[in-house]
Amino acid sequence: MLRVTRASVVRFCSSSVGKKFESRKHIEEYLSRATWRIEDYIPNPETTEPVAEDEVKKLLKLSGLPEGDNAETQRRLANQLKFINKLHDVDVNPSSISEDARLMSRTQDELTFEQLTMLVKAQSKNDDLAERSGFWDCTSLATLKDNGYFVVRGNSMKNRK
Amino acid sequence: MLLIRRLYSSRRGSGGVKFLPEYKLKCGLEIHSQLNTKNKLFSMSTNDPFHAANNPNYHTSYFDVSLPGTQPKLNYEAVLFASKLCLALQCDINLNSQFDRKHYFYGDQPLGYQITQHYKPFAKGGQLIMYRDLDNIDEVMKRIEIVQIQIEQDTGRSLYAGSETGTLIDLNRSNVPLIELVTKPQFNDVKQVCAFIKKYQNLLRHLKISTGDLETGAMRVDVNLSVNGNARVELKNLPNTSSIRNAIICEYQRQVDIIRCGKAEELLSEPQTRGWTGSETVKLRSKETTIDYRYMPDPELPKVTLSSDVLTGVASELPELPDAILTKLLSKPYSMSLKDAKLLTTNSSSHTNLYSTPELQEFYMKTFEEFCKFNGSIIESKLPANWIIHELLGNLNKLRIPLSEASKILDPKTFGEFLNLIYRKSISKASGKLLLFYVLNNFKTSGFTDLQGINFEGLIAEYELNPLNQVDETQLQGICEEILNGVDDGVRRDIISGKKKNAIHFLVGQGMKLSQGRIEAPLLENTFKKILGIKK
Numbered sequence: 129m130l131r132v133t134r135a136s137v138v139r140f141c142s143s144s145v146g147k148k149f150e151s152r153k154h155i156e157e158y159l160s161r162a163t164w165r166i167e168d169y170i171p172n173p174e175t176t177e178p179v180a181e182d183e184v185k186k187l188l189k190l191s192g193l194p195e196g197d198n199a200e201t202q203r204r205l206a207n208q209l210k211f212i213n214k215l216h217d218v219d220v221n222p223s224s225i226s227e228d229a230r231l232m233s234r235t236q237d238e239l240t241f242e243q244l245t246m247l248v249k250a251q252s253k254n255d256d257l258a259e260r261s262g263f264w265d266c267t268s269l270a271t272l273k274d275n276g277y278f279v280v281r282g283n284s285m286k287n288r289k
Numbered sequence: 290m291l292l293i294r295r296l297y298s299s300r301r302g303s304g305g306v307k308f309l310p311e312y313k314l315k316c317g318l319e320i321h322s323q324l325n326t327k328n329k330l331f332s333m334s335t336n337d338p339f340h341a342a343n344n345p346n347y348h349t350s351y352f353d354v355s356l357p358g359t360q361p362k363l364n365y366e367a368v369l370f371a372s373k374l375c376l377a378l379q380c381d382i383n384l385n386s387q388f389d390r391k392h393y394f395y396g397d398q399p400l401g402y403q404i405t406q407h408y409k410p411f412a413k414g415g416q417l418i419m420y421r422d423l424d425n426i427d428e429v430m431k432r433i434e435i436v437q438i439q440i441e442q443d444t445g446r447s448l449y450a451g452s453e454t455g456t457l458i459d460l461n462r463s464n465v466p467l468i469e470l471v472t473k474p475q476f477n478d479v480k481q482v483c484a485f486i487k488k489y490q491n492l493l494r495h496l497k498i499s500t501g502d503l504e505t506g507a508m509r510v511d512v513n514l515s516v517n518g519n520a521r522v523e524l525k526n527l528p529n530t531s532s533i534r535n536a537i538i539c540e541y542q543r544q545v546d547i548i549r550c551g552k553a554e555e556l557l558s559e560p561q562t563r564g565w566t567g568s569e570t571v572k573l574r575s576k577e578t579t580i581d582y583r584y585m586p587d588p589e590l591p592k593v594t595l596s597s598d599v600l601t602g603v604a605s606e607l608p609e610l611p612d613a614i615l616t617k618l619l620s621k622p623y624s625m626s627l628k629d630a631k632l633l634t635t636n637s638s639s640h641t642n643l644y645s646t647p648e649l650q651e652f653y654m655k656t657f658e659e660f661c662k663f664n665g666s667i668i669e670s671k672l673p674a675n676w677i678i679h680e681l682l683g684n685l686n687k688l689r690i691p692l693s694e695a696s697k698i699l700d701p702k703t704f705g706e707f708l709n710l711i712y713r714k715s716i717s718k719a720s721g722k723l724l725l726f727y728v729l730n731n732f733k734t735s736g737f738t739d740l741q742g743i744n745f746e747g748l749i750a751e752y753e754l755n756p757l758n759q760v761d762e763t764q765l766q767g768i769c770e771e772i773l774n775g776v777d778d779g780v781r782r783d784i785i786s787g788k789k790k791n792a793i794h795f796l797v798g799q800g801m802k803l804s805q806g807r808i809e810a811p812l813l814e815n816t817f818k819k820i821l822g823i824k825k
Contacts, residue, residue, distance in 0.1 A: 191394070192393065233591060236591045237594070239593075240598055241599045241601070241602030242602075244368065244595070244599055248369055251327060251333055252333065253328075253333045257350050257351055257359070259328075259332055259333040259350045261341075265346075266349045266354045272455070274457055276345040277346065277448070277457035277459055278346070278396075278458040278459075279457060279458070280447075280458055
């Protein structure tokens, strides 16, 4: 994402066309050349103000995560927040509306009864999405499994909901 | 110490619990029902978690197991089913509803959130009305208003037993469409709650949008309950009607005990979530452990925007609703008994039945129509119901023949003709029963292949089943005397004196047996009375 943004900035600011690539090696070299540095975006842990302990405790609780080394979490969270803030500072096209910053358009055309009926009739399974039953063994990649079931460690889930 | 224990636990309610007027019960329901769409809610993988219980994680697409990069795509069959239900319950359907994310962490929900409808649910308002006559409640009528109806996805299934190492997770149920119905807290009696669940369950089955089975988890009921306006307690994990009933009674008694001890302010001022162990309600969550679900509109799903013609279109395809059918069956020309009419309108669990309720209802209606054609006017309106519900179904159950098979030789027209023979007394009821069994049994023995039309008149003649209307009086008297000779003198005296008036039916039964059902019962009864000198 960052790379694309940077690349478009280059395109906007310059009209020059680079030298023609002559071999696969040249392409690989070009793509592997860093155009930005992580350090530009990740703040220095030494100088970052940690997030308040109460704030961290609240967030851990909301996320259903156990409390551990809170000082470490305070520091890491602060770094992550600084990184996110940097992302927010990236200059984007000002004409775009923030509400449209979605993966999918929020609104769609009204669906008529006929269209609704057609959609219901036209249901079909897509193997690219593994929608056919038994298409794949979904537990095959799991570290913990038992007779076709996934396994979640411990019984702490019991009575949660 | 004893007192404290009473406050924190609750007892199983006894059968005839009294809801005391000074401790007012107020209940609301949240009912989740799985929609039986062909496919799941946000993927096209098969929606059949019940039958795949022994084949875990079989119906699972990449989205159902939440593989990174997968996205939800709405299955509009769920929208169609929800529309049917909402129209049947007179709800206001939101033509612009949306899906939201409800975040909580749980092993059987790998997305980390449930896609539900929080900010703009599918429908609001609506009602379900119960009646004393039809629904067995104490009030003449009870209206329960609906707060909202929303579409959401089910979670996977967690199995706590069977694995030493942890919880087993089956995602066949993950992403199955659910309808959540929330009522206003307008129930004040456990009888109303049970009647509502039964009626709602029947409606789901009638509309063919859900199996409505509590036993399989296709329907799950949470109860919100408060006494005398104290904070509400939510009762969860109630697997069947008796659990729902008993949990309400127990929780009511627990709260009444607390109020009586003057501890309401201390113990009943904040909302609580409690579970049901089978004998008592136990605390699961209180205010301190309430989960913040951090609802947010789902950015991957567009709004569900429907044209208003969806409402008219769905309404035009809605079947006649159960209450309307019930009322029709109780009125003329059918004039059915409530019990029989309910049998034709109450959709039961469909896993093991030999017939479905709509199938039976259609068979009855058509047979009634055919029967009327023979007679012009309806003189014996109860005859079709009696013979279909008691005799035909009895035989089908006994012989394990599905109604759909039996209809191949006994279609409504043929059955109407058969009923007409009974009505015209071309065959006695007793012989009619024998003949019906004979016909069905033969059909079964042929492996349901003998599809030749039934010639009832021919069979009656062949087996000499025609009733002996013109029985020779001397012969009839002979039969009756023969039977009386075999009876103890004491019994004879008791019948004559009126001490055992009904014993005469025993004698009639003997006569029927002896004549193989060909002599009508009234004829025998009159002869017995004549011989014994009993006034008619």
